[in-house]
Amino acid sequence: xxxxEKGEKIAGLKVTPDKFLPHRYAGASGDFNPIHIDKEFAQxxxxxxxxxxxxxxxxxxxxxxxxxxxxDPRALKxxxxxxxxxxxxxxxxxxxxxxxxxxxxxxxxxxIAAQGENQVIRNASAVISYP
Amino acid sequence: MALKTDAVGKSWPAYEYEVGRxxxxxxxxxxxxxNPVYFDxxxxxxxxxxxxxxxPMFVVVYAAGAMGPVLFDPxxxxxxxxxxxxxxxFEWGEPVCSGDLITTSTTCKDIYPKDGxxxxxxxxxxxxxxxxxxxxxxxxxxxRGIEE
Numbered sequence: 001x002x003x004x005e006k007g008e009k010i011a012g013l014k015v016t017p018d019k020f021l022p023h024r025y026a027g028a029s030g031d032f033n034p035i036h037i038d039k040e041f042a043q044x045x046x047x048x049x050x051x052x053x054x055x056x057x058x059x060x061x062x063x064x065x066x067x068x069x070x071x072d073p074r075a076l077k078x079x080x081x082x083x084x085x086x087x088x089x090x091x092x093x094x095x096x097x098x099x100x101x102x103x104x105x106x107x108x109x110x111x112i113a114a115q116g117e118n119q120v121i122r123n124a125s126a127v128i129s130y131p
Numbered sequence: 132m133a134l135k136t137d138a139v140g141k142s143w144p145a146y147e148y149e150v151g152r153x154x155x156x157x158x159x160x161x162x163x164x165x166n167p168v169y170f171d172x173x174x175x176x177x178x179x180x181x182x183x184x185x186x187p188m189f190v191v192v193y194a195a196g197a198m199g200p201v202l203f204d205p206x207x208x209x210x211x212x213x214x215x216x217x218x219x220x221f222e223w224g225e226p227v228c229s230g231d232l233i234t235t236s237t238t239c240k241d242i243y244p245k246d247g248x249x250x251x252x253x254x255x256x257x258x259x260x261x262x263x264x265x266x267x268x269x270x271x272x273x274x275r276g277i278e279e
Contacts, residue, residue, distance in 0.1 A: 015163060028154075028161045030195050045212070054216045059162045059188045066187070071166045072178065073226060076187045080220035080269075 004099045004107050010068045012096040015060060017052060017089045025056045047086065054083040057093065057113050057120050064095040065109055065126035077106075078127040087113075087120040097124070105130045134249045134277045138206040138239040145236040146197035152229040155185045158192060175228070182229040190221055190266045194255050197235035198270060201253060207239070209251070210274050217250070217273035224264040232260040240269070249274040 004010075022036040031053055034041040042050045058081050069075035087093060097111035111124035152172070159169035167174035168184050175183045185192075202209045227233060235257040242251050251272040257265050 021161070024161045028158045029191050031191075055188070055191050055219070056162070058219060059186070059191075062186070062188045063162055063164065073168070073184055073187050076223060078220075078222045079187070080218070082218045083216050 004068075004102055006099050006102050008099045010064065010097045010099070010109055010111075012094065013060065013064045013067070014092055014094050016092045017056075019089050021056070021089050022050055022052055025053050029053065029055065031055070049088060052087045052089060052120075054121075057087055058124075060093060061095050061111050061113050061121060061124050061126070064097070065111065065128055068109070069107075069128045069130055072131055075128050075131060076126065077129050079124065081121045081124040083120070084122055085118050085120045087115050087118070091115045093120070097126075100125075134242065134244050135206075135208045136242045138204065139242050141204075141206060141239045143197070143201050143204070143237045145234045146194075146200075148193040148196060148233045148235070150185060150193065150227055150229050150231045150233060152183050154192060155183050155189060155229055158189050159186055162186065162188070172229075180226060180228050185227040185229075187221065187223050187266075189227060190223075190257065190268060193227070193233040194235045194257055194266070194268060197237045197255055197257075198253065201237050201239070202272075207242075207251070209272070213275045215273050215275070216271075218269075218271040220269040222267045224266065225259060225261075227259065227265050231265075233257050233265060234259075244277055247275070247277060249277040 026032045039050050066076045095113045097109045100110045101108040107128050109126045113121040168178050235255050237255050240252040240254050253270045255268045
């Protein structure tokens with residue numbers, strides 16, 4: 001796996017979380033905030049329906065960054081994100097990005113996670129160390 | 132409601148989490164990984180790990196128990212109804228494997244008003260049973276509608 005050059009796009013990933021993904025993520029993560037798993041509660045607090053966990057979407061960003069370096073979890077050194085929108089189950093999420101800095105084996109990606117025009121995570125910065 | 136800043140600088144008792152194989156598998160599966168290092172101990176060992184390794188973002192599992200009580204601390208007085216998760220930063224060290232005992236300590240780094248919102252910045256530091264740093268994290272929560 002060779003290191004990248006500045007401006008190069010990453011492969012990214014596309015995934016459509018099913019209706020019950022937030023329930024499984026709640027179980028896996030321990031975050032049972034009802035806005036993610038109870039439609040009536042979500043609507044009572046003004047949301048259109050249940051929304052995905054932000055840290056689930058960040059998990060997809062981390063997966064895309066790690067897989068870009070060949071999949072070894074040791075490759076991901078740092079990841080920071082800003083949460084900027086809500087995301088829903090049953091709609092495709094696309095993680096995309098490009099290299100903004102390449103310093104030998106260490107590469108910094110700028111990443112976005114979006115559902116269509118809705119950028120759920122932007123200004124994500126991942127530092128990957130190529131093996 | 133005026134912004135309460137009593138918690139700035141406060142630290143909370145460390146939280147211990149024992150990492151198990153099935154929890155790693157459950158987390159890796161929900162994110163959609165198929166890399167065998169997250170599921171199969173032999174594959175993990177062949178890749179140089181002691182046992183099944185956790186994806187880096189598994190930090191949300193072992194550090195969540197440290198962050199939870201902090202948000203309910205009366206000195207923090209978090210207004211959950213108006214709270215959103217604003218930003219998140221992780222820096223990883225040693226990999227986390229099944230069998231590890233992870234200890235996470237939390238500090239409130241800052242609470243400040245900006246544009247009518249309250250910004251709450253917490254830092255967690257997680258170490259394994261050998262005292263090696265596995266993850267340092269900054270968690271930023273934003274509360275809408277505060278008085279400045």
